Amino acid sequence: MSPRRGRTALLAALLTATAATATTTAPAGAATAVPAFDHIVLVMFENHSYGQINGSSSAPYLNSLAGQGAKFTASYAVTHPSQPNYIALFSGSTQGVTSDSCPKTFSGTNLGSQLIGAGRTFTGYSEGMPSDGYTGCSSGNYQRKHNAWVDFTNVPASSNRTYAAFPADYTTLPAVAFITPDMCHDMHDCSVSTGDTWARANLDAYAQWAKTHNSLLIVTFDEDNSLSGNHIFTAFVGAHVRTGSYGERITHYTVLRTIEAAYGLPGINNAASLSPILDVWQ
Template sequence: MVRTRIAVALAAVALTTAGVATAVATGHGSAVDVRPAAASVPQFDHIVLVMFENKKYSSINGSSSAPYFNSLASQGAKFTQSFAITHPSQPNYVALFSGSPQGIVDDTCPANLGSKANLGQQLIGASRTFKGYSEAMPSDGYTGCSSGTYRRKHNSWVDFSNVPASSNVRYSTFPSDFTQLPTVAFVTPDMCDDMHDCSIGTGDTWLKAHLDGYAQWAKAHNSLLIVTFDEDSGTSVNQIFTVFVGASVKVGTYNESINHYTVLRTIEASYGLPGLGNAASKSPILDVWQ
């Protein structure tokens, strides 16, 4: 009888300890989640990735200036150890799109990268679709370096000749019927709304006004929203705020180290595509999926 009670007590302690460890690892401190990581990334009908500018993680996380960013984080998977690749902006955009900065070290425009492999080319070659939506770009297919508050340095897909001009479009053409979105869409706000030239609050308001509808729709329509930053505010740490919100996402805080290559690899894995460049050596994110 005594031995039985001891055995039961030890088993209870073991289960409690395991549960606490899992809760800490996943960020679910009050609700223990003992489910294992998914075996693969879900194949989403649509993925929309939005890139903001030049803010370190601590400037967004918990900030009263970014209530919507933090609201999104509470609805999805927040990554507390997410990092950009380098400084300044342009090589990060190129790295996220192609698995490498492709030798780019500054914001010099134009960066003509020819037919080097990239995510847009991968998707189109696999009978999927890709579009990049740039706010304030003056016309679809535009290849100029700047116009008003638009900057080509934040539009990496235009740098590759194997991504058709029809994939390079104005944000004003972003569909209100989200079923009409391409398989993968990248969204670039203009130089004010992306926080480069304007405040965190400006970017926060823009994100809520323009993409909350998609974020809520995605949860029930096998789709995903990724919100991230190109780089931090110029520090050597280069830690950025990154959130996944949508279908199949386990709400929580995740502390594995990820970067732009990890995000690229995760998008590729959703559609059975091989990793490009430095993304090939990254494992896709698996622990955030139900």
């Protein structure tokens, strides 16, 4: 065989091997639609980059949790500071908010109003909030800037609950629940280790239950530490989830669009033009 023909054969073999690898690593039988979950619980932590959580010895539980489901290696927040990210994930828009100033009041469509309008249920649970329906800007370790649903006049006060009201009987959960840990447990004022310990104590029972009860846990962060291009840690754990790492770029708007799709809702605002996440389902 001539040297030229030998190089050609070698190149062809390499291309074939590459194609075979691509084929074997692609998800076989990936879903064509987001599963119609009975319950979705989303928990938002604070102000840490993907690199500060992924593989960190300070976050053994969050890493273990991600290993049980879908870990997104290219998940990004929308902006800085905190408040507009919470509003973005809840309504598909930052609503023009560029600061953490409080209070904010809006009347536009949001995930809560969508669900309620479709005959579904939504509840936000805020740790440290002094009472159900509270509209104040702060109380102890509670900050309204991390509670987007209270900002919208078309979300009833009954959907704004303290974390103490989160049910022990998960069958009584609303269709979608958002949980906001307090300013210590969300890692804003306390360490990654403190937040990770809280996550294990408060989320694992639901995470394990969700796997066999057509339900889903989403864990994410509002923003990074302002040093990593807003690259954040996000994981899905629960029923129908194909375990693995996923490299497609997603944002808070993509997560919102995926939750909407699970309940047959149209995308709103900046989520409207996005496709829901599909490759993680089996």
